[in-house]
Amino acid sequence: MTPDLAMLRDLVESTPEIRRWPGDGAFESWVRAAEARVGRLPASYRWWLTEARTSRVGHVEVASLADPEHVTEADDALTAGWRLAADRLCFASEPDGAETFSFALDRTSASGEHPVVRVDGIDGSEEVVAETFAGFVSVQVALLRGLGDGPNPVIAELWRSTPGVLRPDGITVHGPHRFAEVDEAHDVADLAPHWVLVGEDGEGAGLFMRRHGRDRTSVHRLDLAAFAGSRPGEGGSRIEAEGELVTTDLLGLLGGDPAA
Template identity: 50%
Template sequence: MTPDLEQLRALLGAPPRTATPPHWIEHAEAVLGPLPPSYRWWLAEYGSGAVAGAPIATVAPTDHAADSDAVTAVWRRDGNRLCIHLDDGGEHRFALDRPSAEGEWPILRRDPFDGEEDLIADTFAGFLAVHDALARGLRDGPNPTIARLWRTTPGLLRPDGLLLYGPHEIAERNETFEVAQYAPGWTLVGDDSGGRGLLMRHHGRDRHSVYVLDLGALGEDVAEDGDLLTDDLIGWLAAV
């Protein structure tokens, strides 16, 4: 799945006024090869930022390309791993040997004590989404399906108007429509831009099915009152 960069922009907010010079990015790619599209976009639009109080690797002028914060710093490369973020919780690294069809590199966390690696996100955009969700107290998502979606993209707006919420808006949408009051046990995960919501359970066995229901008709039995959209949201999005 391709990350929705406009949803990523909404998550991050307005970019800095000073854009990153394109030739800085081009120099980094001359050293490292083609960068993942969502990371390249972030470099061009934002150029710098931090996660959990620690800076994300960025690009620098040619004469500073070996500086510590630059993604081209020699210490960041370890075989087929490239460190982009380092804090007390571990080292976050691009897995250069696992590119997706879209050219994205997954991000792994290397434990500082035993060296074990865990998958954190499937894309750089997902890396930012996952950490934004954690910072907002949303854990990794309201259920496993949305957590998986956020590991790739911080929400998704399709051409037909169907919108899946990112961590930056899901809480506000659920509060606006008082989902916890009218449909306890359910989470509004998106809408069709036409007054109908996409709802999923956040407890119980079936946390995979997505139901569509008029937002003015929310009730406790969403599965009975709504229409089943899919029981495999990620696969459905990839197929349509």
């Protein structure tokens, strides 16, 4: 799925654990100079470099760009020679080097994004942890928030591509940086402990999915005022009885793009 850059901006600006430097991001000319050395960069990472001016997500260091005039002296910049090895471009690492994160340049989605692989510093084994750079940041924030992979498999898969979605028709699916506060604001854990509020429809209704059970793909719409009138533990029954089944394929509804 194509990353939602508006949601990525919201994630960056509302997550204290994402360290930001004062001032502007890298110049576009710096990005083009870097791409001349390492190849075309994913759109969400380009946004990060030019707009966010950040260097760290939690304790994970993320590479930035150096002034092209001093690039040969910048050992930690994205363009440092050690970062590009065959079809892997290392853009982030743990402080102790136990794990690094690289773009898999041999795989490109229709939106121009590369999957992110985690590389074990001891045995060199790889694991795909996100489908886009924005998804990598989203996954890191989910871990920082104690959400693990996500509240259910569908949302976990979404977050691997984008930190939430805001559609022109008003439908919003929350990223990990908004998830807990929204569910707490609507008392979901008390009213419907086996459900999660994953988003809103823009017209006062919530989008609910099951946290537990066999059916964790169905999305139900219920007016949030009606949900608020539930007694503790009975909100789930109200979602099923009074809510509308929106889809059993949330990712398809939101619109994905196939890998090239």
